[in-house]
Amino acid sequence: MPDPGEIGKRVRYWRLRRNLGRKQFADMIGRSTSWLDKIETGERDLTRIPTIELVAEALSVDPDVLTDTPTAIRAADCVDATEVSAIRSALGRYPSLVRPAHEPPAVGHLARQAEYLDHAWASSHFTTIAQHLPTLLEAAQTATLTAAAADQVDTHRILVTSYRLASSMLLKFESHDLAWLAADRAMYTALEVDDMWSQARATRSVARAMTAARQRAEAIDALLGMTDRMRPEVPRYPNSLLALYGMLYLAAAISAAEQDDAALAMTMHQEATQAAERMEPHHDDHRTYFGRTNVAIHRVSALVRLYEAEQALHLAATIPTSALSALSPERRANHLLDLAQANTHRGKYAEATRALAQAERTAPQEVRCRPVVHNLLRTLLSTTTGEPARQARQIADRAGVPA
Structure with a gap:
């Protein structure tokens, strides 16, 4: 005691x-x-x-x-069942059916809350998101009903961001049905306003939820439908739309890889590469960290899903360390998890364990809390020996994965 x-x-x-x-x-x-x-x-x-x-x-x-x-x-x-239940409850509210109990905070305050949780996501601080997201969801839902006409786009963007955060985090922890609900709410909200920004971000969330639910062809259709819709607008507003446009192609590349369509995955990668080559320093990446480096690590991720581990590791070795360092902890950690998976596919268990350990140092909650990583740990615990086995056991202990 x-x-x-x-x-x-x-x-x-x-x-x-x-x-x-x-x-x-x-x-x-x-x-x-x-x-x-x-x-x-x-x-x-x-x-x-x-x-x-x-x-x-x-x-x-x-x-x-x-x-x-x-x-x-x-x-x-780690995020726990009580916090997932609170998000479920927030998704189950329909403020338009009842009179709001109180006025929501000012739009500027809500925007700062959403930005704070966006930062938490980029840092893989999922417990912070779980703690504050239900309150933000409720306030943003009410704000879209009560805000002045001039604030409607802003309040809808905040609500789309809130739903997206809920969906993305729930996907991390394999609560797929709830993630789908949150993503669908994001799309419904985005379609209420004439705002390409909201619609592009919501489409990406819906596609990720579809991919997780094995509706990969539908996910790709949604993503490419949105890129078709955006294409005429991107040359007019490249600083605000180009990164979102490129990220839709990256999401399509991952969905194509998930359905074992290597040719389509490469085509989507090439489209994203062309978008990245048009990016300039003043362009807004909307914390997607879109650019050549993010395109490269998504290609690595697609190759891992296509079980082309050797190609994935070869490509990863060409990405400059300084470029990776400029990405968010969430992006870096997930790239390292892809490398751990690729090395496992190749039977390089010591290298896989080292990549996993580096991912844990970069973003502990990514490694200690996610079911997909727990499964990888179980594989490594049964295959590694010597010092890598000891290191894998230490990570597993911190993650609560039994021997």
């Missing part, structure tokens, strides 16, 4: 992560705020099992999350 101060810190951490105020939480467990303050500061010992269980139940965590250090670390790293 850790010391009272450590348990108190964990109680406070989870109370704040659940967005519970001091009095609200104290009332939930039938205690005073002064009692709670003493627990959280370590002045009072929380050691009685019934009380620990009461506090843990109110926080929707296992008691071991408060009392066992390895369990506490793993739980803090």
Whole structure:
């Protein structure tokens, strides 16, 4: 049992992560705020099992999350079922059917919240997104109904961003049905306004959800339909649309690779390459990090999905380290996961483990929490020996993957 101060810190951490105020939480467990303050500061010992269980139940965590250090670390790293349920609830609201309980925050405030969560996504801080996204979804949903006409495009962009974040994160954790719902909501929202930006971003989300649901041909149709729609506008507004246009082709390349269509994947890659060659420094990449480097790592990813591991590794070796360093942690970590997968396909298990370890250093939540990585870890645990096996076991322990 850790010391009272450590348990108190964990109680406070989870109370704040659940967005519970001091009095609200104290009332939930039938205690005073002064009692709670003493627990959280370590002045009072929380050691009685019934009380620990009461506090843990109110926080929707296992008691071991408060009392066992390895369990506490793993739980803090990962999005949990309670947070997925909160996102589900937010997706299940229909504000247009009821009178809003209160006015949403100003559009500028909502935009800053969405930008903050966009930054969290780029850094692979998924627990931050899970904590704040349900509130943003509810506020943005209401804002689209109550905002002035001049703010409608902005509020719809915020709501599209919120739905996209929900869909993308749920796909990471293989909640495919919910991801599909969020992506569909993003598309529905985007089509309510005449805004190419919103429609392009929503299309990418819908296509990713379709691909995960094995509707790959439909995903490609949606992506190419949107590129056809954008093509006349891109030369007029290249600084705002070109990156989104190129990213649609990258998404199509991945979907084509998923359905084992190497020729189409290459065609889509070539289209994206042409778009990347037109990019200039002042062009807005909308945090897609679109450009030659992102095109290259998507090609690596497509080759891995086509089981062309040797080609994937050869191409990856040509990408300058300095160029990779300019990408977000989320992009870099996923590239490293592709390299780990490619090396596993080639039977190079030591190299796969090194790539996985580097991915964990780059973005811990990508490695410790995602089911696809857990499956890769199980493979490495059964195939590696010596130092790579020890390293794989350490990563697995931090991810909660049993021996």
